[in-house]
Amino acid sequence: MRASSVEQAILETLSKEHSHLTSLQVFEEIRGRLPAVNQSTVYRALERLVEQGVVSVSDMGTHAAVYELLTDGRHHHLVCQKCRRVMTIGHEDVQSFFNAIQEKNHFQIVTNHLILFGICDNCQENVENSRAEK
Amino acid sequence: MRASSVEQAILETLSKEHSHLTSLQVFEEIRGRLPAVNQSTVYRALERLVEQGVVSVSDMGTHAAVYELLTDGRHHHLVCQKCRRVMTIGHEDVQSFFNAIQEKNHFQIVTNHLILFGICDNCQENVENSRAEK
DNA sequence: ACGTATAATGCAAATCTTTGCATATGCAAA
DNA sequence: TTTGCATATGCAAAGATTTGCATTATACGT
Ligand SMILES: [Zn+2]
Ligand SMILES: [Zn+2]
Ligand SMILES: [Zn+2]
Ligand SMILES: [Zn+2]
Numbered sequence: 001m002r003a004s005s006v007e008q009a010i011l012e013t014l015s016k017e018h019s020h021l022t023s024l025q026v027f028e029e030i031r032g033r034l035p036a037v038n039q040s041t042v043y044r045a046l047e048r049l050v051e052q053g054v055v056s057v058s059d060m061g062t063h064a065a066v067y068e069l070l071t072d073g074r075h076h077h078l079v080c081q082k083c084r085r086v087m088t089i090g091h092e093d094v095q096s097f098f099n100a101i102q103e104k105n106h107f108q109i110v111t112n113h114l115i116l117f118g119i120c121d122n123c124q125e126n127v128e129n130s131r132a133e134k
Numbered sequence: 135m136r137a138s139s140v141e142q143a144i145l146e147t148l149s150k151e152h153s154h155l156t157s158l159q160v161f162e163e164i165r166g167r168l169p170a171v172n173q174s175t176v177y178r179a180l181e182r183l184v185e186q187g188v189v190s191v192s193d194m195g196t197h198a199a200v201y202e203l204l205t206d207g208r209h210h211h212l213v214c215q216k217c218r219r220v221m222t223i224g225h226e227d228v229q230s231f232f233n234a235i236q237e238k239n240h241f242q243i244v245t246n247h248l249i250l251f252g253i254c255d256n257c258q259e260n261v262e263n264s265r266a267e268k
Numbered sequence: 269a270c271g272t273a274t275a276a277t278g279c280a281a282a283t284c285t286t287t288g289c290a291t292a293t294g295c296a297a298a
Numbered sequence: 299t300t301t302g303c304a305t306a307t308g309c310a311a312a313g314a315t316t317t318g319c320a321t322t323a324t325a326c327g328t
Contacts (some may be wrong), residue, residue, distance in 0.1 A: 001220060004324090021312080028178035039277050043277085043315065056249075059253060063286065064314060078241045097231035098250075098273055105221060106255035107212045138306055157284080172308050177285065179306085197316065198284060219269095 006045040009033055011069070014055065020066035028090035049112065074112055081122035088121065137215035139259040143167055145203070148189065175232065190247035194220065208246055214254035 009030040014021065017029070027042045046067055049055040056068050059080050072093035098109050144195045148155065151163070177231040180201055183189040190202050195213050208225035232243050 006276080036278080039314095040279080040316075041277050048276095050197065072150045076234070078239055078243075082240075083246060087241065089235065089239065092239065093235065097228075101212070101223065101250065102252075103228075103229065104227065105212055105223065105257075107211075107214075107221065107250075107252050108258055109250050109252040110215060111250045116235065116241075116243050117235075118241050118243040118245065124242055133229075140306080170308080173284095174286075174309080175307050181286095182306095 006030070006034065006037060006041055007049060009037075010042070010045055011054070014067065014069040015071070016067070020058070020060065020068050022031070022062075022064040022066055024064065025043065026067065034116060053110075053112065058113050058115050059116055061117060066112065070112060076114035076116070078116050078118060080123055081117050082119055082123035082126075085120050085122070140164070140168065140171060140175055140180060141183060143171075143184050144176070144179055144183065147186070148201065148203040149205070152169070152203070154192070154194065154202050156198040156200055157194075157248070158198065161236060162200065187246065192249050194249055195251060201227075202247065210248040213262050214257055215251050216253055216257035219254050219256070232260060 005010065010026055010048050013026055013029045023039070023043055023046060027039050028048065030037060030042070038082070046055060046057065050057045052118060054070060057065050060066055060077065061084070076089050076091065076094055078087040094114060101107065102109055144160055147160055147163045157173070157177055157180060160180065161173050164171060164176070180189065180191065184191045186205060190204050193220070194200055194211065195215065208224050210225065212221040212261055228248060235241065236243055239268060252256050
């Protein structure tokens with residue numbers, strides 16, 4: 001199975017933008033080159049790329065899934081639920097956890113772009129401050 | 135902030151069913167008691183319960199978010215992408231990982247129902263078998 | 269090149285979820 | 299009780315994603 005033209009266009013878009021893009025953003029970006037392309041085709045092509053492990057798909061708390069190229073080193077994210085700040089963590093900080101889970105459960109983890117939600121340091125301070133003010 | 139009647143009904147449904155339910159399943163369940171309730175109201179009530187940390191919401195690979203009561207001990211899941219099998223792991227197996235991430239990044243993790251995708255032991259064997267057959 | 273099988277695409281409809289706005293409801297102060 | 303405010307709800311529309319089906323493009327063996 002060869003990479004379809006839409007897959008090709010998606011891959012180039014993702015490597016050029018080098019960030020988390022929604023399906024709509026990808027769609028609008030590749031329209032320039034493939035004017036007749038349909039949104040469902042983009043969804044299906046993205047799905048195939050995700051299945052191949054070339055692209056990650058994640059819910060980062062915005063109300064649309066985001067896609068990212070996975071060629072460069074694996075990474076993961078911490079997303080602040082207060083200010084929406086996105087922090088990046090390397091796979092080294094996750095590796096040993098994944099290994100332990102895999103061994104204990106005889107389960108081969110495929111998840112490649114972990115998203116953990118919480119409160120960033122700034123927002124934690126703000127909570128403390130607003131408490132102190134009372 | 136008062137507990138709305140819809141929240142109340144949702145909580146009772148979730149504690150009775152004691153499993154991962156979609157918004158639609160919750161909706162249809164509470165219709166018996168609140169016949170005029172609207173689906174968007176259910177979505178909003180679920181959203182509030184999630185924000186309060188009483189209920190978890192997760193994408194488990196089915197194409198609809200699932201909600202679960204969090205009163206009993208925290209747990210997480212491994213979901214097989216081949217056969218859809220859902221395995222449960224205790225929070226003890228995740229705790230130290232979360233702690234390390236929190237300390238290193240000064241980030242307070244709120245994620246309370248982690249979903250890791252991968253391949254279960256059965257399906258790993260099947261892959262090996264089909265390889266051997268060739 | 270030809271015919272066939274497989275995979276990709278477009279299109280429209282279905283499904284899932286969010287959102288804006290008007291109304292209704294519960295709570296508390298007056 | 300009445301008033302005022304904050305929150306919850308219904309409704310409809312918008313937005314996001316999936317799916318069924320017919321058509322087209324591609325690969326592969328002849
Ligand atoms: Zn990323
Ligand atoms: Zn923050
Ligand atoms: Zn669960
Ligand atoms: Zn499996």
